[in-house]
Amino acid sequence: MRTIIVTGASDGIGAAAADMLAAATEDRLVLVGRSPDKTRAVAQRLGAEYHLADFSRLEDVRRLAHTLTASCPRIDVLANNAGGIFDGPIRTEDGFEKTFQVNHLAPYLLTNLLIEPLLASGATVVNTASIAARIFSDVDLNDLNTWGAYTPNRAYGNAKLANIVFAKQLHARFHHRGLNAVAFHPGVLATSFATQTSGMMHRLYQGPLSRLLASPETGGARLFHFITGQPGQDWESGHFYGDNLKPADSHPQTRDRRFAERHWELSAQMLAVRWPDHGETPRDH
Numbered sequence: 704m705r706t707i708i709v710t711g712a713s714d715g716i717g718a719a720a721a722d723m724l725a726a727a728t729e730d731r732l733v734l735v736g737r738s739p740d741k742t743r744a745v746a747q748r749l750g751a752e753y754h755l756a757d758f759s760r761l762e763d764v765r766r767l768a769h770t771l772t773a774s775c776p777r778i779d780v781l782a783n784n785a786g787g788i789f790d791g792p793i794r795t796e797d798g799f800e801k802t803f804q805v806n807h808l809a810p811y812l813l814t815n816l817l818i819e820p821l822l823a824s825g826a827t828v829v830n831t832a833s834i835a836a837r838i839f840s841d842v843d844l845n846d847l848n849t850w851g852a853y854t855p856n857r858a859y860g861n862a863k864l865a866n867i868v869f870a871k872q873l874h875a876r877f878h879h880r881g882l883n884a885v886a887f888h889p890g891v892l893a894t895s896f897a898t899q900t901s902g903m904m905h906r907l908y909q910g911p912l913s914r915l916l917a918s919p920e921t922g923g924a925r926l927f928h929f930i931t932g933q934p935g936q937d938w939e940s941g942h943f944y945g946d947n948l949k950p951a952d953s954h955p956q957t958r959d960r961r962f963a964e965r966h967w968e969l970s971a972q973m974l975a976v977r978w979p980d981h982g983e984t985p986r987d988h
């Protein structure tokens with residue numbers, strides 16, 4: 704029996720994928736959400752276990768990792784799906800910009816703290832990224848938080864670009880030890896996305912135009928594809944995929960290996976974490 708951890712499982716794409724996983728597999732499902740009521744409701748409906756963590760508090764992420772390490776002898780899939788776009792800039796209690804922390808630093812830390820069981824299980828890490836990485840991003844390595852020239856769209860695009868380069872770096876550093884990592888764009892979907900921002904994205908996702916968007920289930924099915932698919936057969940580790948489930952191009956920075964390595968190092972420094980020795984020079988696929 705495989706163990707599958709899905710963050711952002713209380714709503715939207717994550718909840719839809721959890722529904723499909725519960726219906727289609729015998730796997731052990733471990734759901735992670737922020738809202739206690741919403742997360743409990745999904746977990747009870749599916750008979751799945753759940754944990755709570757607010758990714759704008761890194762102490763919650765550390766506690767979550769500790770609980771998961773203690774309760775999961777193996778971890779076959781970690782789906783880093785929680786995220787969103789927020790008005791800001793907002794400084795979290797950890798000192799980072801909220802959009803960057805919730806979308807990138809928190810899953811980076813969670814993956815780091817779980818890396819030993821992930822490696823031991825030959826796991827898959829799936830990052831829910833976005834086409835916003837190509838449209839809105841322009842990462843300044845001297846300002847990963849996007850404190851400067853802040854707009855919700857730019858901060859979000861930069862954070863989703865981080866999801867892509869993080870997956871590529873996980874692949875470059877740990878694929879030879881059996882880890883698979885992938886990032887994908889789930890589509891433009893009528894979920895609870897953009898409820899905590901007030902601009903154009905809020906009007907698109909939460910106004911009348913949202914009727915034109917695809918359903919959360921459509922995005923959930925794409926996440927399900929990467930969670931249940933066979934790496935090397937159904938998708939290739941180290942790639943970014945579009946909503947047609949085909950390898951896709953993104954921002955030029957996602958193709959710059961030195962940029963990706965520096966992004967990885969800076970993220971580790973910000974969180975004061977180390978990674979196990981990967982034993983080889985990082986390489987592309």
Ligand SMILES: NC(=O)c1ccc[n+]([C@@H]2O[C@H](COP(=O)([O-])OP(=O)(O)OC[C@H]3O[C@@H](n4cnc5c(N)ncnc54)[C@H](OP(=O)(O)O)[C@@H]3O)[C@@H](O)[C@H]2O)c1
Pocket residue numbers: 710711712713714715716717736737738739741742756757758759784785786787788805831832833834888889890891892893894895896897
């Ligand atoms: N919808 C789209 O068109 C679209 C497009 C591209 C990418 N995405 C990405 O898809 C992922 C899922 O988004 P969605 O569309 O399903 O939106 P959603 O319905 O708003 O779901 C977001 C999920 O992330 C969780 N989350 C938000 N803030 C959190 C925090 N501070 N700590 C922990 N969890 C938090 C939410 O938890 P609670 O509900 O418990 O607060 C919820 O489970 C995100 O990474 C998003 O960036 C969405």
